Amino acid sequence: MPLNILKLIIVYCNFGNRSGKVANFLREKGYFQTFVLERGIENYLAKDSK
Secondary structure, three states: OOOOOOEEEEEEOOOHHHHHHHHHHHHHOOOOOOOEEHHHHHHHHHHHHH
């Protein structure tokens, strides 16, 4: 079942490399509300633990 192209999509991976590629792919398919957690979940968790 396809996703609703109007909904917000946030993608992430450990360091941000793969999620950036996935976000670009989704945008090419018309999912323009697609965002990436910059530098991945590892960076996010490191900031949160400080």
